[in-house]
Amino acid sequence: xxxxxxxxxxxMGGDQGPRLVIEASIAFLKRYPHTRLTLFGDFADxxxxxxxxxxxxxxxxxxxxxxxxxxxxxxxxxRHKQGSSMWKAVELVATGQADACVSGGNTGALMAMGRxxxxxxxxxxxxxxxxxxxxxRGSSFIxxxxxxxxxxxxxxxxxxxxxxxxxxxxxxxxxxxALLNVGTELSKGSESILTAAALMREHPTINFAxxxxxxxxxxxxxxxxxxxxxxxxxxxxxxxxxxAFIASSLKAKLRENRFNQIAGLIVEPLLxxxxxxxxxxxxxxxxxxxxxxxxxxxxxxxxxxxxxQALVAAVDQVSAxxxxxxxxxx
Amino acid sequence: xxxxxxxxxxxMGGDQGPRLVIEASIAFLKRYPHTRLTLFGDFADxxxxxxxxxxxxxxxxxxxxxxxxxxxxxxxxxRHKQGSSMWKAVELVATGQADACVSGGNTGALMAMGRxxxxxxxxxxxxxxxxxxxxxRGSSFIxxxxxxxxxxxxxxxxxxxxxxxxxxxxxxxxxxxALLNVGTELSKGSESILTAAALMREHPTINFAxxxxxxxxxxxxxxxxxxxxxxxxxxxxxxxxxxAFIASSLKAKLRENRFNQIAGLIVEPLLxxxxxxxxxxxxxxxxxxxxxxxxxxxxxxxxxxxxxQALVAAVDQVSAxxxxxxxxxx
Numbered sequence: 001x002x003x004x005x006x007x008x009x010x011x012m013g014g015d016q017g018p019r020l021v022i023e024a025s026i027a028f029l030k031r032y033p034h035t036r037l038t039l040f041g042d043f044a045d046x047x048x049x050x051x052x053x054x055x056x057x058x059x060x061x062x063x064x065x066x067x068x069x070x071x072x073x074x075x076x077x078x079r080h081k082q083g084s085s086m087w088k089a090v091e092l093v094a095t096g097q098a099d100a101c102v103s104g105g106n107t108g109a110l111m112a113m114g115r116x117x118x119x120x121x122x123x124x125x126x127x128x129x130x131x132x133x134x135x136x137r138g139s140s141f142i143x144x145x146x147x148x149x150x151x152x153x154x155x156x157x158x159x160x161x162x163x164x165x166x167x168x169x170x171x172x173x174x175x176x177x178a179l180l181n182v183g184t185e186l187s188k189g190s191e192s193i194l195t196a197a198a199l200m201r202e203h204p205t206i207n208f209a210x211x212x213x214x215x216x217x218x219x220x221x222x223x224x225x226x227x228x229x230x231x232x233x234x235x236x237x238x239x240x241x242x243x244a245f246i247a248s249s250l251k252a253k254l255r256e257n258r259f260n261q262i263a264g265l266i267v268e269p270l271l272x273x274x275x276x277x278x279x280x281x282x283x284x285x286x287x288x289x290x291x292x293x294x295x296x297x298x299x300x301x302x303x304x305x306x307x308x309q310a311l312v313a314a315v316d317q318v319s320a321x322x323x324x325x326x327x328x329x330x
Numbered sequence: 331x332x333x334x335x336x337x338x339x340x341x342m343g344g345d346q347g348p349r350l351v352i353e354a355s356i357a358f359l360k361r362y363p364h365t366r367l368t369l370f371g372d373f374a375d376x377x378x379x380x381x382x383x384x385x386x387x388x389x390x391x392x393x394x395x396x397x398x399x400x401x402x403x404x405x406x407x408x409r410h411k412q413g414s415s416m417w418k419a420v421e422l423v424a425t426g427q428a429d430a431c432v433s434g435g436n437t438g439a440l441m442a443m444g445r446x447x448x449x450x451x452x453x454x455x456x457x458x459x460x461x462x463x464x465x466x467r468g469s470s471f472i473x474x475x476x477x478x479x480x481x482x483x484x485x486x487x488x489x490x491x492x493x494x495x496x497x498x499x500x501x502x503x504x505x506x507x508a509l510l511n512v513g514t515e516l517s518k519g520s521e522s523i524l525t526a527a528a529l530m531r532e533h534p535t536i537n538f539a540x541x542x543x544x545x546x547x548x549x550x551x552x553x554x555x556x557x558x559x560x561x562x563x564x565x566x567x568x569x570x571x572x573x574a575f576i577a578s579s580l581k582a583k584l585r586e587n588r589f590n591q592i593a594g595l596i597v598e599p600l601l602x603x604x605x606x607x608x609x610x611x612x613x614x615x616x617x618x619x620x621x622x623x624x625x626x627x628x629x630x631x632x633x634x635x636x637x638x639q640a641l642v643a644a645v646d647q648v649s650a651x652x653x654x655x656x657x658x659x660x
Contacts, residue, residue, distance in 0.1 A: 149512065233512040234510060
């Protein structure tokens with residue numbers, strides 16, 4: 001990266017408010033010297049934290065008074081929240097003043113503002129949300145995670161192309177693509193899945209590996225997993241639910257009686273190190289693929305390290321010219 | 331149960347063959363004195379195991395030479411496997427000679443034979459596959475798990491009614507029902523989900539609790555979770571995949587070095603007891619709801635205890651007149 005990358009940040013999006021975003025931003029600037037950040041939000045009492053930082057010169061704070069609520073309808077946010085931190089952050093990218101935007105706010109509103117201000121490439125009706133997930137072999141990319149609830153076969157093919165472009169940025173040569181389905185037999189699946197499979201099999205640039213079932217998702221057999229947004233959203237959230245259920249039930253077991261408590265003292269550090277490898281923060285930062293510039297959604301409930309990872313994801317996508325690459329493959 | 335319940339069993343369905351089914355059957359007969367079993371399969375060398383059992387008088391073995399393969403297409407099984415253990419077992423129930431049928435075989439073929447021989451109630455095009463899942467509060471029932479890939483709103487309402495009938499058998503009074511969806515807000519979801527929600531809200535006998543997201547599935551907030559078969563199948567298999575991934579990664583961690591191995595010696599018995607509570611065998615036995623008589627699908631890879639649980643599930647459904655109750659609520 002010889003050129004400076006400029007990220008635009010909606011600092012009001014996360015559940016924990018702008019202080020966490022500022023702390024993550026300072027940590028990020030230390031790691032990435034060739035970057036600068038513009039943050040939009042309500043920074044009352046927080047200016048001092050920035051001024052004291054060695055990176056203050058690469059960080060601009062712009063005060064905004066309006067915030068998009070977490071449960072606000074996208075249409076309402078579009079009409080009434082044009083002065084909000086989210087709108088301003090997206091706008092800075094849309095007008096070419098920044099290279100990418102990161103927000104931990106309301107996904108529907110962020111996508112609506114992305115479509116309105118940044119715009120999708122011709123032929124893409126709505127961007128697809130794409131995220132890496134941890135697997136037994138490292139990680140895979142999965143899309144769509146909820147932007148497009150019922151997808152045509154053509155949309156699924158588009159997702160395969162966009163997901164492959166993103167996977168290549170992370171060093172996957174000729175990334176393999178599978179469709180998430182109820183079985184691996186060629187005859188099983190909904191009409192759009194079966195048609196998409198036929199199209200992908202014949203496609204010159206998609207390395208189609210067939211179907212993957214739900215239990216294969218975390219085995220990491222393929223680089224990119226494609227599905228409609230309803231299935232992807234449920235699959236991702238069910239995964240989080242199972243992991244949380246297992247973790248809390250295991251913790252309860254380790255407190256059940258004196259013996260288990262002692263066992264817990266021994267294994268808890270081990271469990272913590274083990275869980276750290278699958279920490280969702282490591283995998284934070286979902287790409288909204290199909291927009292003409294980079295827009296990254298951070299998980300609203302992430303921690304400081306997680307938000308930093310979302311900023312890193314944005315830099316990776318800008319450095320690799322992801323939007324241009326996607327335009328070429330559509 | 332004053333009357334004797336007669337179960338018909340396809341002994342060739344499971345991955346482990348008829349020996350496991352016979353062992354499970356003997357264990358089951360000891361627990362349930364008012365039952366008798368007819369098993370269909372290839373019992374060469376296995377007759378002795380049965381004759382020695384104290385329950386031999388309540389167990390008939392009928393030799394069949396044909397087996398439905400695990401990867402056989404349903405249509406092909408219907409045409410060419412009319413002498414198979416699966417066909418014979420389903421037929422015994424269809425002709426009223428047995429009260430319920432249990433098979434661990436090919437789900438598609440079993441459903442096809444169920445529809446052909448037992449038949450669905452008027453208005454039900456395909457049965458819905460329904461299973462209990464473990465949750466933080468005990469268990470919930472989820473349907474459909476893969477029989478109906480794209481469902482109309484009317485089908486989802488039907489699933490709610492059938493799932494509620496099954497939940498009542500297990501002591502849930504006025505069981506609460508939620509639709510699995512991408513968000514809990516009223517405005518989010520596919521058209522069929524939103525229409526189904528509107529219909530359920532107005533329905534006199536459905537206790538509709540709104541939407542549940544993927545991460546809420548295992549919190550057990552509702553008694554019955556309704557979704558189309560594509561989503562349900564993926565959600566269930568993703569859950570299995572996450573649990574298996576966590577278990578294998580934790581085991582690997584406990585073997586990583588000498589210290590972890592010692593910690594492992596202490597916690598492994600504890601982990602085993604903890605995992606036993608969520609053992610899939612406890613929850614084995616999926617109901618095919620909407621058929622005019624009881625048909626239970628056992629997981630092909632289950633163990634002896636799991637198959638026994640599938641037989642118990644069949645007895646529960648017969649005792650509670652599940653098919654009749656479902657006919658009344660449709």
